[in-house]
Amino acid sequence: MFSSELRGVLFQVITSWQVVGITIVLVMYIFLVNYVARAYHRPRFISRSRPRKTKTKAAQAAKSGPKEVTDSTDTNESLGLEEAD
Numbered sequence: 311m312f313s314s315e316l317r318g319v320l321f322q323v324i325t326s327w328q329v330v331g332i333t334i335v336l337v338m339y340i341f342l343v344n345y346v347a348r349a350y351h352r353p354r355f356i357s358r359s360r361p362r363k364t365k366t367k368a369a370q371a372a373k374s375g376p377k378e379v380t381d382s383t384d385t386n387e388s389l390g391l392e393e394a395d
Contacts, residue, residue, distance in 0.1 A: 312320070323329060
């Protein structure tokens with residue numbers, strides 16, 4: 311299929327120091343990127359004994375909803391923007 315001259319040239323291209331060097335650098339770069347990606351997304355520790363909510367506690371928490379927070383201070387008075395009569 312390939313002539314002997316083409317095989318010789320292809321072998322010389324593949325074994326040239328530039329191609330070998332770039333291939334090694336790319337492989338090392340891929341290993342580094344994979345290592346950083348795994349280290350970044352790995353949780354630091356996993357708690358195996360975390361308490362789980364029972365169905366009744368979860369239902370009660372859903373019924374009660376978020377607690378309402380009230381602010382008793384008047385922001386207009388603190389800024390000096392009282393209404394004039």
